[in-house]
Amino acid sequence: MKHLLFAAVLAVPGLPAVAEDITIGFATAKSGWLEAYDTPAATAARIRIDEINANGGLLGQQIKWIEADTKTDRAQSAKAGLQLIDGGADMMVVSCDYDFGAPAALAAESEGMNSFFLCAEDVKAGIQGVGPNSFSGSVLAAVQGATMAEWSHARREARSAYVLLDTIIEYNKGICRGFDWMFPRLDGAEIVGRDTFKNDDASIAxxxxxxxxxxxxxDVIMLCSVIPGAASAVRQLRAAGIDSLILNGSAVDGSYWLDATPDLSGFVVPVQGSIYGDDPRPEVEAFNKAYEAATGARPASSYAYPGYILIDLWAKAVERAGSVDGAAVTAELEKMRDEPTAFGPRTFTPELHHQNYAQMQIVEITAAKPAVTDSWTISEPVPLDVLLKR
Structure with a gap:
C-alpha cells in the first residue's frame, strides 16, 4: 500500500517528485531474556544503516527504521511483524532465535518481503522454516561444532572426545551435530562417550x-551449552579435576560470566570476530570502536556482529537488483559466493540462506583472560542433510 500511495502522489500534476525513504522494520525483543541478544545485534545493524546513509543512501534514498517490541513472546512477534508491515516496512529484521523470530518473519514472507534473523543459527531460520525470502545474518551452530572438531584435531592433536550436550535449545544440539559429523571423519579421532544434561541442572555429578x-x-570435552548452565558445568568439571580442553560454541563468547569460573584455562570457542581488540582484521576493531562510540561500551560478545553483516549484504543485493522487491533481492543474495564483509566472506545459495562454512576466530581463555589464538575455516561445508538431522 505504501508504494501505491507514493505512485499516486507522483502522478498528481503540479506536485514535485520527492524520493521516498526505504524503511527497515525491526521486530525484535526490547524486553525478556532475548533482549540481551537482540539489542546488540540491532544496534550493529543501525550502525551500518547510518554508514550507508552517510555515504548517499541506498538507491539514492535514505534508509529509515521503525521498530516493534516482540517482548520475547511468540504471539507478540507475529503482532510486531504485522505492525511493521502496516508501518510501511520494505524489509524486516527479526529476533536472533528462530522460535521467537519466525512469527514476524512469516508475516514478512506472506507479503513477499525479505526478512533477516539477527543471529539465528538454526537452519530453519531461512528457506527450510520460513520461506524463500528469509535469511540469517549469522553462522550455523553446526559450523561452530565442526570448527572446534577440526581445529582441536589439527592444532591440539585431539584424538579422543567426550560430548556433553545441554538439551535446553536447538542451538546446543546444532553445535554437537556439527562436532559429531566432523570429528569421527578425522584421522585417528574417536568420540569415546557422550552424555546429556539440562541447563538448569544444579549438578552434573x-x-x-x-x-x-x-x-x-x-583430550577434549565438546560442551554444547549456553550460559548459565555452561558456566556451572565448566566449574564442576574443573573442580572434579578434569583438565581436558573444553570446547563450546559462540554463545559463550565474552568475559561477563568468568567470575563464576575463577582462573579458568583451557576453554575454547569459535567466534565471527573478536571483541577483545586482537582481531587480525582492522575492520573488526573499527566496528568495535564505532559500537563503543554509539553506545558508550564495546560489544559484550560477538553476537553484535551479524546485525552489521546482514544490513551490509542486503544493501549490496538491493543495489544490484535496483529494487527492494523481495524476490529480486533474494535472487541477488543467492548469487553471493564468498562475498566480502568486515567479518569474512559470506555465501548464500538457492538451497541455503545460512553460512554452512565460515572463517572463525579461535578464542581461548587462559588464566581467566580470553584472547584470539588462531583462525580456522573448516575444510568442507557442513552438508544440508547433517543440518536438517534432528
Missing part, C-alpha cells in the same frame, strides 16, 4: 563420574 570412569581422560 553423574556425568562427571562417567567421564572419570573412562580409562583415560578425553
Amino acid at each position: 553423574s556425568q562427571i563420574t562417567r567421564i572419570k570412569s573412562l580409562p583415560e581422560q578425553p
Whole structure:
C-alpha cells in the first residue's frame, strides 16, 4: 500500500517528485531474556544503516527504521511483524532465535518481503522454516561444532572426545551435530562417550563420574551449552579435576560470566570476530570502536556482529537488483559466493540462506583472560542433510 500511495502522489500534476525513504522494520525483543541478544545485534545493524546513509543512501534514498517490541513472546512477534508491515516496512529484521523470530518473519514472507534473523543459527531460520525470502545474518551452530572438531584435531592433536550436550535449545544440539559429523571423519579421532544434561541442572555429578570412569581422560570435552548452565558445568568439571580442553560454541563468547569460573584455562570457542581488540582484521576493531562510540561500551560478545553483516549484504543485493522487491533481492543474495564483509566472506545459495562454512576466530581463555589464538575455516561445508538431522 505504501508504494501505491507514493505512485499516486507522483502522478498528481503540479506536485514535485520527492524520493521516498526505504524503511527497515525491526521486530525484535526490547524486553525478556532475548533482549540481551537482540539489542546488540540491532544496534550493529543501525550502525551500518547510518554508514550507508552517510555515504548517499541506498538507491539514492535514505534508509529509515521503525521498530516493534516482540517482548520475547511468540504471539507478540507475529503482532510486531504485522505492525511493521502496516508501518510501511520494505524489509524486516527479526529476533536472533528462530522460535521467537519466525512469527514476524512469516508475516514478512506472506507479503513477499525479505526478512533477516539477527543471529539465528538454526537452519530453519531461512528457506527450510520460513520461506524463500528469509535469511540469517549469522553462522550455523553446526559450523561452530565442526570448527572446534577440526581445529582441536589439527592444532591440539585431539584424538579422543567426550560430548556433553545441554538439551535446553536447538542451538546446543546444532553445535554437537556439527562436532559429531566432523570429528569421527578425522584421522585417528574417536568420540569415546557422550552424555546429556539440562541447563538448569544444579549438578552434573553423574556425568562427571562417567567421564572419570573412562580409562583415560578425553583430550577434549565438546560442551554444547549456553550460559548459565555452561558456566556451572565448566566449574564442576574443573573442580572434579578434569583438565581436558573444553570446547563450546559462540554463545559463550565474552568475559561477563568468568567470575563464576575463577582462573579458568583451557576453554575454547569459535567466534565471527573478536571483541577483545586482537582481531587480525582492522575492520573488526573499527566496528568495535564505532559500537563503543554509539553506545558508550564495546560489544559484550560477538553476537553484535551479524546485525552489521546482514544490513551490509542486503544493501549490496538491493543495489544490484535496483529494487527492494523481495524476490529480486533474494535472487541477488543467492548469487553471493564468498562475498566480502568486515567479518569474512559470506555465501548464500538457492538451497541455503545460512553460512554452512565460515572463517572463525579461535578464542581461548587462559588464566581467566580470553584472547584470539588462531583462525580456522573448516575444510568442507557442513552438508544440508547433517543440518536438517534432528
